[in-house]
Amino acid sequence: MKKILAAVLAAAVMCTSILALAGCGSEKKELHMATNAAFEPYEYQESGKVVGIDAEIAQAICDKLGYTLVIDDMEFDAIITAVTSGKADFGMAGMTVTEERKKSVDFTDPYTTAIQSIIVNEGETKVKTADDLSKATVGVQLGTTGDIYVSDLEGAKVERFSKGADAVLALTQKKVDAVVIDNEPAKKFVEQNKGTKILNEPFENEDYAICLKKGSELTEKFNKALKELKDDGTVKKIIDKYIKA
Ligand code: GLN
Numbered sequence: 134m135k136k137i138l139a140a141v142l143a144a145a146v147m148c149t150s151i152l153a154l155a156g157c158g159s160e161k162k163e164l165h166m167a168t169n170a171a172f173e174p175y176e177y178q179e180s181g182k183v184v185g186i187d188a189e190i191a192q193a194i195c196d197k198l199g200y201t202l203v204i205d206d207m208e209f210d211a212i213i214t215a216v217t218s219g220k221a222d223f224g225m226a227g228m229t230v231t232e233e234r235k236k237s238v239d240f241t242d243p244y245t246t247a248i249q250s251i252i253v254n255e256g257e258t259k260v261k262t263a264d265d266l267s268k269a270t271v272g273v274q275l276g277t278t279g280d281i282y283v284s285d286l287e288g289a290k291v292e293r294f295s296k297g298a299d300a301v302l303a304l305t306q307k308k309v310d311a312v313v314i315d316n317e318p319a320k321k322f323v324e325q326n327k328g329t330k331i332l333n334e335p336f337e338n339e340d341y342a343i344c345l346k347k348g349s350e351l352t353e354k355f356n357k358a359l360k361e362l363k364d365d366g367t368v369k370k371i372i373d374k375y376i377k378a
Contacts, residue, residue, distance in 0.1 A: 134298045154374035164200040164351075166191050169209040171296045172343035173229035174375035175341075178206075190244060190362065191343075191370045197358040208295050210276030213237055216346055223351065225308045227315055227338040229278045236302055237326045238303045238346050243340035244368055249279055251332040252304060252312040263334050272300035272309035279313040295309060301326055315339075 148183045168187060176185040178226040183204045195202040203222055212228070215221040219238055230240045230366045247355065253260050260269050267288035273280040275293040283291050292309050300312045314322070316335060323329050343359075345352045362368050 142239040161199060161201045163179060163279070164195055164205050164222045165205050166204045167207055167212045167215040168226040169212065170204075170206045170228050170251070170299060172209075172315075172318050174317055176204075176225075177376075178283070185223050186245075186372055186375050187227065188367060189374075190359075191225050191357070193362050193367055194355055194358045194373070197361065198354055208294075210212065213344065216344055219346065222345070222349075224344040224356070228343055228344060229373065230342045231278065231281075232240060233281075237347070238344040239349060239352050240342040240344050241352060241359055243342045245341050245361070245372060247315045247317065247339045248335040248339055249282060249313055249337040251334060252301060252314065252315040252319050252323060252329055253332060254304060254307070255328050255330055257310065261332070263332075263336050266311060266313070269310040270308075271311040272303050274300060274314060277314070278337065278339060283313050297322065301329065302330060 157173075168176045168183065169184075169185045170178050172185075175184055175187045178185055183206060184327070191204075192202050192320055207215060207228060211233060212221070212224040212226055216224045224238070228234075229247065230243060237366060251263060251266070253259065266283060267286045270292060271283045272291040272294060273283050274297045275295050280291065280293060283289050287333045292300070292303060294303065297312075297314050297318055300309065300314065303309045304312050305326055305328065313349070316331075319331055343355060345355070347358060359368070
């Protein structure tokens with residue numbers, strides 16, 4: 134009896150370790166992604182779920198690496214702190230790689246590029262070029278590269294909003310003369326707000342990448358998965374699904 138019990142126990146132990154090694158069953162580890170789901174087409178809420186380019190690329194990376202993806206929605210300017218404090222495993226939010234941010238987090242290789250756009254009301258006479266921003270009141274999203282760019286412009290008055298949509302609302306109410314924000318979300322905002330338009334004056338080329346805690350061993354794994362997903366066309370397919378040429 135004792136022998137049988139020992140054998141059953143040994144078998145059980147072996148099964149569990151094989152399962153753990155294979156990473157199957159309900160043992161799959163979760164990875165938390167910090168984002169701000171108010172940035173269509175990269176991340177936005179749809180029927181209570183966060184969808185978009187970043188959500189899908191993150192899902193593909195997690196599938197490849199054998200993790201369960203959990204998306205945590207927060208303000209954009211809380212994402213880096215969530216990552217550095219370990220509350221989130223990575224941040225992905227149409228986030229531009231900047232030297233300043235590199236001081237607090239590591240970035241993966243870029244997965245796409247973006248440019249800053251200027252949104253104005255139809256018939257706007259004061260802001261016709263990027264140069265005109267320096268004599269205008271400009272709405273931006275707090276803590277973004279648009280915020281940094283406009284804050285550096287001498288003469289520009291900056292109004293900061295926690296959401297891009299609130300900056301655009303202020304524009305339609307003529308509380309600001311222009312909004313500076315990334316080009317693809319800018320297109321969505323203009324679609325959703327009659328009487329606004331994008332100035333044909335793109336500026337500031339940027340790279341989007343995923344940020345991780347400094348020294349995280351996940352970064353290399355993410356880069357490898359990302360490279361495979363770029364090489365086999367998955368990244369392009371996801372981007373093309375959300376951004377129609
Ligand atoms: N690309 C901009 C940045 O990284 C804006 C990102 C965002 O608002 N989600 O600052």
